[in-house]
Amino acid sequence: MSDQDLQVKIIGALKTVMDPDLNKNIVDLGFVKNLETKDGKVKFDVELTTPACPVKEELKNECQTKVGEIEGVKDVTVNMTSNVRPSEHQQPILTGVKNIIAVASGKGGVGKSTVSTNLAIALSLSGAKVGLMDADIYGPSIPKMLGMPIKPPKGADNNKFFPHEKYNLKVISAAFLTEEGQPLMLRGPMLGGIIQQFLQNVEWGELDYLVIDLPPGTGDVQLTLTQRAPLSGGVIVTTPQQISAIDADKGVKMFRQVKVPVLGVIENMSYFVCDGCDKEH
Structure with a gap:
């Protein structure tokens, strides 16, 4: 033959x-x-x-x-x-980023930043080129989770700057803009300005995925991101409590309203059933 x-x-x-x-x-x-x-x-x-x-x-x-x-x-x-394919969204900025995944929650304290960090690392370990943006301006916790020192990012040409790198991830966070332990006190309109900088002034390079850790809720940051950099998909994080699930539903509706596909809902810190009493704890 x-x-x-x-x-x-x-x-x-x-x-x-x-x-x-x-x-x-x-x-x-x-x-x-x-x-x-x-x-x-x-x-x-x-x-x-x-x-x-x-x-x-x-x-x-x-x-x-x-x-x-x-x-x-x-x-x-x-x-x-x-060969990771880019999403169908046309992006006026971040032209080197194929897919943007936003991780959101309706309320704080549900482990959204933990999920964002683990999702980014898991994608990186699979062989993808991954960036992680900590867009939780008032409560940035990604650097702490990754064990990164709080220091200003290195400058580049044209008033741009390079993200820090850890565990093969490119990372930017509002925590890098202040001294360690100091709060970042900003009014609403200024939040959009910082997000704009993270999108336009960071030299992300070529990425398969950019994972964005959003602040809780449905406010200025979320609107800025959906308007400036169309998202490939969103992930909602919740805990099993009813009050958290109610807020998570609002997050799902937010993504649908701005026509962002919901990739899934992650229930974090779930209960276990006791072997002795069959109760949920």
């Missing part, structure tokens, strides 16, 4: 491998790249839309199995890669 005939059979086999989220086969989705065949040895890439794909190993195993069953194939090498 010629290499050309073998490649036709390989493509046919790979057309039976389906992406469970997109409900299409990986060939029609354009995931199969750089197919090579020589003396029965087959090598190709499967380029996913995110390095954090939860079914990456399943897809790899299915490709190896189905191609390996073809007559004439002696060895199969599947290289799983990724």
Whole structure:
């Protein structure tokens, strides 16, 4: 069998491998790249839309199995890669950022900053290029969570500045604008100005994801962000208490009103059921 005939059979086999989220086969989705065949040895890439794909190993195993069953194939090498695609939103700024994810909550104290930090690190560990913006101006806590010193960011050209870096994340926070332990006292209109600086004056570079830790509620900061930098999606954080869930619902409605897709709701600090008394604690 010629290499050309073998490649036709390989493509046919790979057309039976389906992406469970997109409900299409990986060939029609354009995931199969750089197919090579020589003396029965087959090598190709499967380029996913995110390095954090939860079914990456399943897809790899299915490709190896189905191609390996073809007559004439002696060895199969599947290289799983990724190319994060930009959201459909047109962004007048942050042109190097493919996707912006906002993490919000209806009320404070639900662990929103903890979720933002862990989400950013998880995306980075998956292989993505990630930035983390601490937009909680009055209560910035991201630097503390990352163990970062409070110091001014390094200046760049054109009145811009570079974000700090930690754990392979690019990080900016209002905490870097004051001395450690000092409050940042601002009136409402000035909040939008700081957010504008974080969007326009920070040299974020090329990022797959920019995770933004929003302040609680539905005020100036949220409106500035949705108007200046259209979001790819939003995540709502809540705790199990009814009062928190009521406020979380307001956060969902806020995102929907400004036409930002809600990626999910995370219930933090949930209860556990006691083995002895079957009560929720």
